Amino acid sequence: MEKYDRDTWVEVNLDDIRSNIHTFRKHIPEKTQIMAVVKADGYGHGSIEVAREALAAGATSLAVAFLDEGIVLRKAGITCPILILGYTPIRAVQKAYEWNISCTVFQTNWIKKAEKIVNKKQGKKKVNKHGDKPEDKHGNQPDQDKKEESIQGRKRLSVHINIDTGMGRLGVRTKKVLLSVVKGIYKSDVFQWDGVYTHFATADSQDITYLNHQFERFQSYLEFLREKGHKLPAIHCCNTAATMTHPEWGFHFIRLGIGMYGLYPSVYLKSLNILNLKPALQVKTRVSNVKFMQKSFGIGYGVTYSASPGEQIITLPIGYGDGFSRLLSNKGSVLLQGQRFSVVGRVTMDQCMVSVDKIKAKVGDEVVIYGRSGNEEITLEEVAEQIGTINYEVACMLNYRIPRVYIKQHKVVSVRNLLESI
Numbered sequence: 451m452e453k454y455d456r457d458t459w460v461e462v463n464l465d466d467i468r469s470n471i472h473t474f475r476k477h478i479p480e481k482t483q484i485m486a487v488v489k490a491d492g493y494g495h496g497s498i499e500v501a502r503e504a505l506a507a508g509a510t511s512l513a514v515a516f517l518d519e520g521i522v523l524r525k526a527g528i529t530c531p532i533l534i535l536g537y538t539p540i541r542a543v544q545k546a547y548e549w550n551i552s553c554t555v556f557q558t559n560w561i562k563k564a565e566k567i568v569n570k571k572q573g574k575k576k577v578n579k580h581g582d583k584p585e586d587k588h589g590n591q592p593d594q595d596k597k598e599e600s601i602q603g604r605k606r607l608s609v610h611i612n613i614d615t616g617m618g619r620l621g622v623r624t625k626k627v628l629l630s631v632v633k634g635i636y637k638s639d640v641f642q643w644d645g646v647y648t649h650f651a652t653a654d655s656q657d658i659t660y661l662n663h664q665f666e667r668f669q670s671y672l673e674f675l676r677e678k679g680h681k682l683p684a685i686h687c688c689n690t691a692a693t694m695t696h697p698e699w700g701f702h703f704i705r706l707g708i709g710m711y712g713l714y715p716s717v718y719l720k721s722l723n724i725l726n727l728k729p730a731l732q733v734k735t736r737v738s739n740v741k742f743m744q745k746s747f748g749i750g751y752g753v754t755y756s757a758s759p760g761e762q763i764i765t766l767p768i769g770y771g772d773g774f775s776r777l778l779s780n781k782g783s784v785l786l787q788g789q790r791f792s793v794v795g796r797v798t799m800d801q802c803m804v805s806v807d808k809i810k811a812k813v814g815d816e817v818v819i820y821g822r823s824g825n826e827e828i829t830l831e832e833v834a835e836q837i838g839t840i841n842y843e844v845a846c847m848l849n850y851r852i853p854r855v856y857i858k859q860h861k862v863v864s865v866r867n868l869l870e871s872i
């Protein structure tokens with residue numbers, strides 16, 4: 451019995467996720483671990499199920515963009531380290547602490563404010579210079595502290611320092627600020643310094659000049675900290691693209707996103723055939739209406755397409771309200787019985803129309819929106835090209851309204867229908 455009533459679904463093959471992880475595992479040095487990037491609901495694939503599969507396949511930690519995404523994973527029972535790659539507002543620090551989710555830090559002020567918030571919430575006074583906790587009037591430490599220390603040592607807020615070597619988005623940009631952030635972390639018993647990283651802006655392009663510049667800058671920052679006597683925590687810098695071309699830059703972690711989903715960071719990198727990846731995502735639907743008319747007739751809003759007499763037009767229950775872009779009006783294609791047919795008229799919020807010749811369609815026939823049918827395939831790259839974006843966005847556009855169906859060894863193993871949970 452299907453656990454969803456729509457005739458449109460995103461099909462995620464978890465065997466492909468596993469296979470892609472294994473492919474990268476073999477490509478990187480043994481000492482390098484995999485941090486699976488599952489932000490934006492697992493690039494549209496569903497973060498919880500992808501996270502579980504990635505961890506089962508050998509990833510040892512996860513990365514998200516914002517705190518909420520990390521809490522979703524914790525609530526699903528995932529206990530591994532989770533790093534927030536984006537900025538965490540100060541007001542959310544306490545939650546990050548409570549849910550044991552690592553924050554990216556790069557501002558001295560943030561460190562100071564975060565320390566106050568965590569100490570205040572934990573009823574902690576600043577430690578004295580001997581590192582002793584101030585005792586209460588009966589000479590005892592606050593119970594909470596004792597409980598925490600007895601369970602797991604002093605619970606700390608895990609932080610990774612982001613260094614901006616050229617991405618121009620987040621991160622420290624001078625050695626002075628870097629040192630100030632490091633000192634702010636060390637001075638307090640609130641923080642656990644777990645990582646230092648940078649992010650590359652051009653790792654997916656053929657010209658590696660800027661990439662090398664960023665890597666050299668990153669290395670100089672690391673050397674600067676070592677010369678100041680700091681023992682560095684986990685170091686990471688590679689996204690999928692940099693991992694493909696420079697696996698030796700893996701350090702302690704690679705931050706693996708698009709490649710885990712079986713997609714390539716760019717057409718150029720795909721052309722190098724460095725790794726054979728398996729796209730895990732397909733989008734499928736079923737014909738909801740079939741019509742032939744004896745005379746020509748208009749199709750869709752604005753009647754931007756006029757069907758000829760006897761032309762077979764099918765209607766599909768997917769539209770831009772699902773993340774199937776309106777830019778595919780009179781431009782996109784779908785697959786039916788292994789053959790390619792054109793979207794005609796404007797894609798509407800919930801439905802679209804397709805002209806089908808050569809074969810007889812019937813209500814309920816399965817249609818592939820993205821993915822494979824027979825010898826034909828509609829890739830996210832093809833769709834991205836048509837609408838002037840990249841495969842990342844095409845995947846992330848697929849929103850909550852479409853159920854996610856997870857496949858393992860050709861069988862449906864779980865279904866996630868967010869409409870049910872609203």
Ligand SMILES: Cc1ncc(COP(=O)(O)O)cc1O
Nearest residue numbers: 535649689690705706707708
């Ligand atoms: C900071 C950061 N790190 C890593 C990623 C993953 O990139 P790919 O999807 O290209 O692998 C994204 C990101 O924003």
